[in-house]
Amino acid sequence: MAPSPSHNNADILRTLERLLKVRGIRPLRTGVRSLKESVSSNHAPILVLDPTDRGAGPPPSIPLDHFLTELNQIERAKTLPRARYYLDRLKRSLVEVNTRRINDINLNRWKEYKNILTDSLWLLDKRDGSGGHSAWYWGNFVPQIPQQLMLRYTKSGEWVLDPFAGSGTTLLECRRLGRNCVGFELQASVARRVRRGLKGKQSEIGTTTLGLEVGDSRTLNVRQILHSYGAKSVQLVILHPPYHDIIQFSKNRRDLSNFRTAEEFAAQFGKVVDNVTPALDPGRVLAVIIGDKYEKGEWKPLGFMLMNEVLKRGYKLKSIVIKNFEDTTGKRSQKELWRFRALAGGFYLFKHEYIFIFQKS
Ligand SMILES: C[S@@+](CC[C@H](N)C(=O)[O-])C[C@H]1O[C@@H](n2cnc3c(N)ncnc32)[C@H](O)[C@@H]1O
DSSP states (O other), X not given: OOXXXXXXXXXXXXXXXXXXXXXXXXXXXXXXXXXXXXXXTSOSOEEOSSOOOOSSOXXXXXXXXXXXXXXXXXXXXXXXXXXXXXXXHHHHHHHOOOOOTTOOOOGGGGGGOXXXXXXXXXXXXXXXXXXXXXXXXXXXXXXXXXXXXXXXXXXXXXXXXXXXXXXXXXXXXXXXXXXEXXXXXXXXHHHHHHHHHHTTOOXXXXXXXXXXXXXXXXXXXXXXXXXHTTOSOEEEEEEOOOOTTSSOOOXXXXXXXXXXXXXXXXXXXXXXXXXXXXXXXEEEEEEEEEOOEEETTEEEOHHHHHHHHHHHTTOEEEEEXXXXXXXXXXXXXXXXXXXXXXXXXXXXXXXXXXXEEEXXX
């Protein structure tokens, strides 16, 4: 972004430093008012002096209205220590980056991350169609899911593992956000199509390594595969398995959608967790995306069954996110019929799925 021609950030910074030394609340308020007037006379955003945008946002400049809101808060502060606290925070947001070990979120500018969800209820409007995603694969997830997980739980350049890669939504999102990714997928034909889609396309942020291996996630040699891509371990695992037999992905008997009972399905899922866990760095996140199903008129809580499989392996549960679930094309055309069936049968129609967030101890 080209520097604003008329905001002199060094001047703004000097003013904030000078205000930090003012000894009374009244002169400080007067100083803040005059800074507000001077920055408002020019409508450009305030440039951050040390821009380090690494894909997680916020942009390298602070919008003018946000800067003015911060100045208003300082002006309204009741005591000098409070006003200084806000002032110091604003000054630091211009010159310092404060990130934690597991993501690139600059906590000195936390208010600007409006795009990152922190609530346990995700009401996503519609599928994000940008970034090369197309919804050709029945049973895929919306790109916002891996996107949100990566922004919260990885830094740029880290490694993500997706053992149920399907149409490669996670891989595409990794490319967009500058994360490296390895996916596993049982169906060779699906993997071939994904590889074609990924060919020749570069990350928008730096260069990323994207790998897709065909095989059974319960038994693939994870370490060896990672090593072949130049990675020692991964920093995030995203597991989006079949929702048992709701969709039969293939006729392959190793396909998790082909196990006879929900209990067997959950046990096989546990084997995938066993296989990938050694590759995940301690303290990092393993996320499971899954919905429930009905079986012989009874609600089968696949989500909680898989949650228990992961907990058995010593992970710590950090969050259970409920995400809204749109009607499938098939169900949409029979909406009335399903409503009638629900009323007659005394059950509820699925409108949500789960995103379980676990931390490896
Ligand atoms: C719910 S889909 C994942 C969809 C993916 N998140 C996307 O956005 O396209 C589950 C995938 O797991 C694959 N699968 C089933 N059993 C598997 C196994 N044992 N190992 C690896 N992949 C498997 C299926 O072929 C299917 O593509």
